[in-house]
Amino acid sequence: MRKKLIAANWKMNGGLEVNRALVEAVCQGGSDLSSEVVLCVPFPYLGQVGALLQGSTITLGAQNSSEFESGAYTGEVSAGMVAEFGCSHVILGHSERRTLFGESDGQVAGKVLQALAAGLRPIVCTGECEAARLEGRTTQVVSRQLAAVLEAVPDDACAAMVVAYEPIWAIGTGLSASPEQAQAVHRQIRALLKDRFGAAAELVQILYGGSVKAANASALFAMPDIDGGLIGGASLLADDFLAICAAGDLVT
Numbered sequence: 001m002r003k004k005l006i007a008a009n010w011k012m013n014g015g016l017e018v019n020r021a022l023v024e025a026v027c028q029g030g031s032d033l034s035s036e037v038v039l040c041v042p043f044p045y046l047g048q049v050g051a052l053l054q055g056s057t058i059t060l061g062a063q064n065s066s067e068f069e070s071g072a073y074t075g076e077v078s079a080g081m082v083a084e085f086g087c088s089h090v091i092l093g094h095s096e097r098r099t100l101f102g103e104s105d106g107q108v109a110g111k112v113l114q115a116l117a118a119g120l121r122p123i124v125c126t127g128e129c130e131a132a133r134l135e136g137r138t139t140q141v142v143s144r145q146l147a148a149v150l151e152a153v154p155d156d157a158c159a160a161m162v163v164a165y166e167p168i169w170a171i172g173t174g175l176s177a178s179p180e181q182a183q184a185v186h187r188q189i190r191a192l193l194k195d196r197f198g199a200a201a202e203l204v205q206i207l208y209g210g211s212v213k214a215a216n217a218s219a220l221f222a223m224p225d226i227d228g229g230l231i232g233g234a235s236l237l238a239d240d241f242l243a244i245c246a247a248g249d250l251v252t
């Protein structure tokens with residue numbers, strides 16, 4: 001049985017004061033959740049948020065890490081560094097990294113390998129742009145993005161992996177995919193995972209992301225292959241985020 005996973009993606013938001021208030025409120029309101037909850041915060045706040053999460057079942061995550069292990073890569077942050085700060089998960093290949101910073105499928109695969117080697121659980125992001133959806137190329141795009149990772153990872157990677165489906169047209173737009181639209185892609189992702197890992201693929205959490213809100217979370221999370229959410233905007237407001245976590249619990 002897969003547990004629901006609700007991952008907050010703060011993106012480039014936060015500050016020492018607002019972080020404290022947000023994390024304290026989430027910890028307080030989320031103390032008896034049965035879903036897994038992870039807060040993926042900007043690098044400079046890993047120490048602060050990690051300390052605030054001490055004693056909580058909510059875990060810490062990062063939003064990126066390098067495809068290189070260490071060395072002369074100015075400005076990069078390694079998976080080992082992220083792990084040293086106590087992170088359980090790292091978001092990799094988010095569409096904003098792919099489109100704004102030119103991350104290729106191959107780079108994302110390299111990042112996933114480094115994250116796995118550091119003992120992190122990568123949240124591998126996939127998703128098509130609006131034009132691809134309209135042209136009927138959703139399956140092709142998501143398969144290509146995922147194949148690059150699945151070809152690179154070792155056979156025993158399955159237990160650590162999380163996959164996210166985030167249609168770009170749904171991110172930050174208020175226009176979520178319908179539960180049926182999302183489920184269709186999640187089922188396809190599960191099939192690709194089964195081709196690579198066999199029966200163990202049944203245990204991989206596949207998250208939906210893109211305008212998840214309290215109002216649509218329950219319907220999305222009730223679909224058979226939607227195992228939780230990757231939450232952007234709504235993760236910055238404690239009440240909204242907690243309501244989404246509670247929706248995860250309802251269908252767990």
Ligand code: PGA
Pocket residue numbers: 009166170171172173174209210211212230231232233234
């Ligand atoms: P959103 O972002 O919830 O604000 O749409 C999701 C994401 O980009 O991970």
